[in-house]
Amino acid sequence: MNKLSDTLQLSDTNCVNANVRTSLTNLHGVFAAGDAVSGSRTVIQTVVAARRAAENIHAFVMGSDRDDSESRFNFNRGRSFDDVDLRNFEGIKVKLREKMPTRPPATAVQDFNEIKLGFSEEMAIKEAERCLSCGCSAFERCDLKRLAIDHKVDPNKTGMGSTPTYSRFTDHPTLTVDLNKCIYCQRCKNSCEYDALDLTASSFDEKGRAQGISLSFNERCISCGKCVDNCSTGAINKKHQIVPVVNEAVREVRTTCPYCGAGCQMLLRVKGNTILEVTTEPDLPPNYGALCVKGRFGFDFVQHKERLTKPLIRRGGQLVETTWEEALSYTASRFFDIKAMYGPDAIAGFSCARATNEENFLMQKFMRAAIGTNNIDHCARL
Structure with a gap:
């Protein structure tokens, strides 16, 4: 043990000197990670370092090659708040942190209940609104980062x-x-x-x-x-780009813009169930990398908080929530009644550009095949 400690290379802070990516020390087959290498760190940082070391040790024992982990791109404007130039905060209103409600010491010492009572909903919203949104939302398409x-x-x-x-x-x-x-x-x-x-x-x-x-x-x-x-x-x-905190890779979904009949090809960049942005490819016809303002930016309705996600029926002049079965049965019965009394041409359908092309196709098919009328139109125009 003394021989190992004599030959093991230490850093200026008297910690074990190990490669950040491989966890390998100056001694062949000797790996190190955690507080012994980095000094006092958070539990998360220590666990991550231990995981990386375990993977490197496994590759070493099995005699297999392991690719170096990807270099980190962690650009910052200062290691601490005191290092950050105050000009970064020009035009930003100062909002003090919400103070966590706590139980008074006189009552807290009498039992083992929680001392911190937690934020109310209003306090939590105010605290969340203090976020400066300083992270760059272009990190998934930044060529500077990649290079x-x-x-x-x-x-x-x-x-x-x-x-x-x-x-x-x-x-x-x-x-x-x-x-x-x-x-x-x-x-x-x-x-x-x-x-x-x-x-x-x-x-x-x-x-x-x-x-x-x-x-x-x-x-x-x-x-x-x-x-x-x-x-x-x-x-x-x-503007207004949403970046959800989801541990998933960003995936690209190819689709066709439904806003008009041009058929422009689009790529939806999706993370989790959230559309981050709409892009396109320069080699895809008919738009060849071009999109209008609707195609590029008009997708926020997909995750809009006021979007209807449950069926509603008007009762007594008010829209009330109901089941899908009741809503569909009611709609079908009204269609049958109107068609029997006035004929199929008394019914007209109007489709929406915010629906998918497949849904628009089904809408016209339903009106022509099920209702028996050509009274079907669409709001988009070239």
């Missing part, structure tokens, strides 16, 4: 973006612009077929980085969002 991971580049060591230089632009109806993330690749400007972006830089420093960047949208902008798809960072981003 930094591939080439093992730490952006924090470059000084890039740590100190804000530009104010965020939020006046656009569907987009936000944060030029602190802009690397002046000009892909946004070059991809806009309407010349709706005015992008300039006043100068370049000795490392070739653009200084005095200016970006604005002129009157030709139709909010097609193509500039967002081509942005290599999160400099141009979509």
